[in-house]
Amino acid sequence: MTLAMSWDEWAAQDAVALAGLVRQGALTPAELAAQVAAGIAATNAAVSAVVEVFDDVVADPLKDGMDPAGPFAGVPYLMKDLGPTLKGRLQEMGSLLMRGNRAAADSYLAGRIRRAGLNIMGRTTTPEFGCCSSAENPAVYVTRNPWDTDYTTCGSSAGSAAMVAAGVLPIAHATDGGGSIRIPAGVNGVIGLKPSRGVFSIAPAASDLTGLVSIQGCLTRSVRDTALFVDSCRGGAPGEFMPYWTAPESCSALIERDPGRLRIALSHEWGDYRATPQRVEELARVGRFLEGLGHHVAWTVPAVDFRAAFAAQTTCYISNFAQTIANLLAQRGLDRPPADLVEPINIRIWEYGRDISYAERARMQGVFNTTSRAFGAFFEDWDIILTPITALPTPRIGTTEYLTISDNPDVLDWFANLWRNFAYTPLANLAGIPAISLPLATQDNGLPLGIQALARQANDGLLLQLAAQIERAIGGRWNDGRRPGVHVAAP
Structure with a gap:
């Protein structure tokens, strides 16, 4: 099959550029879909990131109602x-x-x-129900990091991150209930924005009141692709419980100019959690870089009761996932999760969380409130908090302690262990504030290390504006211009 572009040419294009080529008549949506299908075929055996390709939509991109007059003009998209x-x-x-x-x-x-x-043309991998740090169960699939296939992609937007990092397509779907956009973005060297509450609807299955911590988004390799996705897909469905706010200016317009001088807090000592010294060095290096762009940078820690916040977050996850599993069981007429069909930790979550009381949830929501107010007070004095995306090195494939196939008998201990590594992402979900992972650093094992920026509620545009300023300053060379070993343009 003759492809529309060489792989080097293809990997150099973001979604906005590809859409421009379609509008100019240089490419068609069908040619774009065929190229992505070929890219999946070339890389998926190594990373196991795509569950299914919709061959009918590859052949006819209009089949499922994609609007070619939309701003993305038929650019391929994979759905988690x-x-x-x-x-x-x-x-x-x-x-x-x-x-x-x-x-x-x-x-x-x-x-x-x-x-x-956007032409939705396939499905990407995720852990069972999205409830762990890696899409890694040999009975289902094992998704591998394209930078080094001995390591995980982390999760839960595992396959989407791997495919975007491997150059197969420029944008893919992701979700984030505690870091599941930002963590895989960070360890796969792509861009991942978790927006504020009230940006993307999760209707009709849930709402911002019932979902509370989880939100939708995308993974990309350029800031303008993320900005255009936010501009194009935001907004509430009829009957939302909470208001879906609109920005005074589109993100796509905002990122065309630099932000003013920002007050940026470097932070990694969050309660009981600390980043490794190498991560702290990388964070400090990025801080010096931002000082060079004219921003005020200093080390500080938000005045948050971190122990209480993580305990409340754990209650939220256990009770939310338990109800998710209970609903799925009810649809199938089952009384309990079958041990041969549901992973051990998810069974323990169901057992522990199915009878959590309203009083426990009320106490949890009280801590959500005080934590959110504490971050709000912090952002009266600071514009941005900068952290590493994770505290510890990315696990190798087969590290079961973070997985829902773990044999840990204590579900609270399992979550506590999770937080030791993934300490810096969940509280943005608790507070409903925006956060973005940018591929600005490197782990000592050679994998990418995302640097996370957080901002106050509804300051999503400021995060993208800062990201675009950084992107211009580095000449678009995220990851220092390196590509992963598994890549469509690899020799």
């Missing part, structure tokens, strides 16, 4: 196998229990994505 549903398509959530599960209807956001001109 969790979250928004696609009518008639499989959604198996990384679980043996959900094998063969087909959605009865499109989610609201799926419609927004298609109207934006």
